[in-house]
Amino acid sequence: xxxxxxxxxxxxxxxxxxxxxxxxxxxxxxxxxxxxxxxxxxxxxxxxxxxxxxxxxxxxxxxxxxxxxxxxxxxxxxxxxxxxxxxxxxxxxxxxxxxxxxxxxxxxxxxxxxxxxxxxxxxxxxxxxxxxxxxxxxxxxxxxxxxxxxxxxxxxxxxxxxxxxxxxxxxxxxxxxxxxxxxxxxxxx
Amino acid sequence: xxxxxxxxxxxxxxxxxxxxxxxxxxxxxxxxxxxxxxxxxxxxxxxxxxxxxxxxxxxxxxxxxxxxxxxxxxxxxxxxxxxxxxxxxxxxxxxxxxxxxxxxxxxxxxxxxxxxxxxxxxxxxxxxxxxxxxxxxxxxxxxxxxxxxxxxxxxxxxxxxxxxxxxxxxxxxxxxxxxxxxxxxxxxxxxxxxxxxxxxxxxxxxxxxxxxxxxxxxxxxxxxxxxxxxxxxxxxxxxxxxxxxxxxxxxxxxxxxxxxxxxxxxxxxxxxxxxxxxxxxxxxxxxxxxxxxxxxxxxxxxxxxxxxxxxxxxxxxxxxxxxxxxxxxxxxxxxxxxxxxxxxxxxxxxxxxxxxxxxxxxxxxxxxxxxxxxxxxxxxxxxxxxxxxxxxxxxxxxxxxxxxxxxxxxxxxxxxxxxxxxxxxxxxxxxxxxxxxxxxxxxxxxxxxxxxxxxxxxxxxxxxxxxxxxxxxxxxxxxxxxxxxxxxxxxxxxxxxxxxxxxxxxxxxxxxxxxxxxxxxxxxxxxxxxxxxxxxxxxxxxxxxxxxxxxxxxxxxxxxxxxxxxxxxxxxxxxxxxxxxxxxxxxxxxxxxx
Ligand SMILES: Nc1nc2c(ncn2[C@@H]2O[C@H](COP(=O)(O)OP(=O)(O)O)[C@@H](O)[C@H]2O)c(=O)[nH]1
Ligand SMILES: [Mg+2]
Numbered sequence: 001x002x003x004x005x006x007x008x009x010x011x012x013x014x015x016x017x018x019x020x021x022x023x024x025x026x027x028x029x030x031x032x033x034x035x036x037x038x039x040x041x042x043x044x045x046x047x048x049x050x051x052x053x054x055x056x057x058x059x060x061x062x063x064x065x066x067x068x069x070x071x072x073x074x075x076x077x078x079x080x081x082x083x084x085x086x087x088x089x090x091x092x093x094x095x096x097x098x099x100x101x102x103x104x105x106x107x108x109x110x111x112x113x114x115x116x117x118x119x120x121x122x123x124x125x126x127x128x129x130x131x132x133x134x135x136x137x138x139x140x141x142x143x144x145x146x147x148x149x150x151x152x153x154x155x156x157x158x159x160x161x162x163x164x165x166x167x168x169x170x171x172x173x174x175x176x177x178x179x180x181x182x183x184x185x186x187x188x189x
Numbered sequence: 190x191x192x193x194x195x196x197x198x199x200x201x202x203x204x205x206x207x208x209x210x211x212x213x214x215x216x217x218x219x220x221x222x223x224x225x226x227x228x229x230x231x232x233x234x235x236x237x238x239x240x241x242x243x244x245x246x247x248x249x250x251x252x253x254x255x256x257x258x259x260x261x262x263x264x265x266x267x268x269x270x271x272x273x274x275x276x277x278x279x280x281x282x283x284x285x286x287x288x289x290x291x292x293x294x295x296x297x298x299x300x301x302x303x304x305x306x307x308x309x310x311x312x313x314x315x316x317x318x319x320x321x322x323x324x325x326x327x328x329x330x331x332x333x334x335x336x337x338x339x340x341x342x343x344x345x346x347x348x349x350x351x352x353x354x355x356x357x358x359x360x361x362x363x364x365x366x367x368x369x370x371x372x373x374x375x376x377x378x379x380x381x382x383x384x385x386x387x388x389x390x391x392x393x394x395x396x397x398x399x400x401x402x403x404x405x406x407x408x409x410x411x412x413x414x415x416x417x418x419x420x421x422x423x424x425x426x427x428x429x430x431x432x433x434x435x436x437x438x439x440x441x442x443x444x445x446x447x448x449x450x451x452x453x454x455x456x457x458x459x460x461x462x463x464x465x466x467x468x469x470x471x472x473x474x475x476x477x478x479x480x481x482x483x484x485x486x487x488x489x490x491x492x493x494x495x496x497x498x499x500x501x502x503x504x505x506x507x508x509x510x511x512x513x514x515x516x517x518x519x520x521x522x523x524x525x526x527x528x529x530x531x532x533x534x535x536x537x538x539x540x541x542x543x544x545x546x547x548x549x550x551x552x553x554x555x556x557x558x559x560x561x562x563x564x565x566x567x568x569x570x571x572x573x574x575x576x577x578x579x580x581x582x583x584x585x586x587x588x589x590x591x592x593x594x595x596x597x598x599x600x601x602x603x604x605x606x607x608x609x610x611x612x613x614x615x616x617x618x619x620x621x622x623x624x625x626x627x628x629x630x631x632x633x634x635x636x637x638x639x640x641x642x643x644x645x646x647x648x649x650x651x652x653x654x655x656x657x658x659x660x661x662x663x664x665x666x667x668x669x670x671x672x673x674x675x676x677x678x679x680x681x682x683x684x685x686x687x688x689x690x691x692x693x694x695x696x697x698x699x700x701x702x703x704x705x706x707x708x709x710x711x712x713x714x715x716x717x718x719x720x721x722x723x724x725x726x727x728x729x730x731x732x733x734x735x736x737x738x739x740x741x742x743x744x745x746x747x748x749x750x751x752x753x754x755x756x757x758x759x760x761x762x763x764x765x766x767x768x769x770x771x772x773x774x775x776x777x778x779x780x781x782x783x
Contacts, residue, residue, distance in 0.1 A: 025565070026565060027565045095565075098251060098564060098565065099204065099251055099252050099253070100203050100204065100251035100252050100563065100564045100566060100569070100581060100583075101203070101251075101564065101565060101566050101583070102203070103201040103202065103203045103583060104201060104203075104566065104583055104586075107201055107585060107586075108586075111587070136251075136253060
């Protein structure tokens with residue numbers, strides 16, 4: 001059973017769709033992360049490339065993943081921010097070997113947390129310190145410190161080091177996220 | 190200088206290493222995808238000027254140093270260019286050391302190109318042919334013969350001989366190498382690269398080298414054959430910066446800055462460059478703005494000059510501090526190309542046209558600035574300072590330069606102004622003016638005096654008119670009323686807001702009197718908010734001081750010189766030194782009943 005299947009089962013059969021956003025800078029490993037959620041037998045891929053803006057959607061039953069690059073200068077911002085409106089959880093993928101862009105990751109994270117559609121909600125955020133297998137990779141503790149995650153008070157968050165190529169660390173993170181989304185939905189209903 | 194809206198910098202400080210200990214010069218740092226993975230690396234030379242340590246070629250992947258190898262000689266310049274179409278696309282990095290060009294691929298040297306020797310000047314060649322042919326050419330004779338030739342045009346061997354102090358050494362040298370002609374090396378001073386036939390970022394490009402003696406070579410990127418050779422200029426010129434625009438196969442322009450303060454232009458097909466611009470002070474750095482074909486030059490007298498492609502000066506401006514280096518900052522997403530100017534005090538100014546639009550700073554004087562893609566990030570500025578530190582700055586995705594009033598590119602004033610033709614009326618008038626100059630002048634003066642008089646009259650009228658003086662700009666009108674027969678009076682001031690839309694706030698009223706004559710119940714008062722088109726009344730009690738023995742009639746009354754029987758009113762706005770309104774109330778004399 002694929003990771004995704006587990007996640008879907010864990011959430012149970014619900015009337016309402018559950019949307020999970022997968023965000024991060026380009027080349028951080030989002031596509032690889034999303035692909036590893038898909039099990040061999042139910043591979044429904046739906047890639048929508050737009051000029052300068054890439055969105056990948058992948059849906060099964062009532063669980064949908066939307067992944068996009070937080071790159072491009074300003075112009076496409078509105079496009080991806082549009083997805084903030086109805087999401088239930090966020091997976092933030094970070095290339096932990098890209099030390100140069102850690103400041104950019106922090107900037108994008110801060111911008112996302114300040115966004116009106118995000119800052120009001122108690123959305124769970126899962127951080128993948130991805131590419132942990134690279135030799136220049138920073139530890140998840142160092143990344144959490146560099147991003148100032150301890151200052152996020154109003155949202156549950158979790159960081160796990162991962163290797164999206166081998167799948168290492170993904171499951172731990174996804175289980176945490178599922179648990180959080182479930183709690184959130186049960187409080188609501 | 191304006192920053193982003195909230196006064197926040199447009200730059201993210203990604204990394205600074207103050208102990209990097211790097212020494213490098215402009216033209217020695219490039220951003221290139223040396224691994225062929227799309228992950229751009231920083232390639233630079235680290236200069237060492239002492240004899241024992243070798244200069245090094247260093248490569249940074251992101252902020253990490255990943256390769257560090259010694260160079261055979263002191264490098265003068267580094268370029269990166271694509272030499273072939275093979276996948277994966279890996280560019281060649283070429284390092285110029287002395288008169289040789291070392292080409293690296295995958296960070297390994299694979300080819301060495303030597304610039305052809307320069308021909309000896311005729312006199313020197315003559316001397317050495319004699320030396321090689323005759324057995325008995327004395328050291329003294331050689332020294333005298335060489336001294337007669339300008340030192341700078343001699344080969345290295347002749348220069349070396351001239352620098353020897355003892356004739357024995359010269360004789361020794363002569364014996365050792367007297368049988369061969371000396372060679373004159375053509376030292377490379379600077380380089381550039383130029384795309385061959387396509388403007389693509391990864392298009393095949395030719396390396397261009399410029400040498401100490403002013404030769405320019407355009408090389409074939411694959412076999413390093415000389416595709417084109419030319420001279421910088423028809424006079425002696427030592428190139429030290431070369432910039433290229435255009436395509437080698439189509440049409441190109443090379444701009445060459447020389448140590449003599451010229452900027453020369455070399456175009457496709459030319460065998461000799463043309464001096465385009467001549468500067469009176471030393472050139473520090475130069476950039477060629479693509480598209481517009483402008484050249485921006487920084488000189489040692491804190492000036493920046495911009496020239497059109499024809500060499501006409503479009504604008505000049507002065508910088509706050511000495512310029513140490515420059516870099517183009519092309520921003521494709523907003524279709525502009527800015528120029529980063531590094532100043533001696535460690536500040537880096539970003540110019541859009543002649544306007545500084547942003548700045549950022551580093552620890553000390555920047556020695557080299559480059560801007561471009563590094564790693565996965567498109568807009569990275571790398572700065573090496575004279576102190577040896579390296580800083581990486583990333584332009585924020587949200588950086589907005591649009592709020593700044595965009596200045597149009599400077600208009601050329603070469604065309605005459607579109608003046609209308611001289612009409613018959615104009616001619617007649619000018620004839621009349623010449624004929625009756627005196628009368629016309631007198632009439633004019635008379636009218637001017639009359640105008641002044643009526644202006645003065647109006648002013649006096651206005652000043653003496655107590656009821657209702659106003660300040661148009663502040664939209665305030667003041668009138669005063671004096672009640673009573675004395676010695677006790679009541680003065681009622683009325684402040685009217687004549688603005689129909691906005692309320693008046695923050696006003697104060699101050700009464701100024703001579704305390705020998707009047708005592709007031711209220712000297713100063715704050716005025717509350719006056720709503721639009723309404724007025725506010727303020728009252729003060731006035732008592733005249735009647736001193737014995739001083740007859741009130743003795744005091745000058747009315748508009749006389751030392752008029753003391755007045756109350757001056759000042760309406761002021763908080764924190765403003767100049768009153769908004771000032772008025773004088775002439776008090777009536779007290780009718781004393783004795
Ligand atoms: N070494 C390593 N490489 C990874 C890992 N995750 C992704 N990559 C590689 O990183 C590159 C970018 O991944 P991709 O999923 O396309 O990133 P996206 O742009 O965020 O969608 C690809 O070449 C992946 O193979 C990882 O955990 N370790
Ligand atoms: Mg992707």
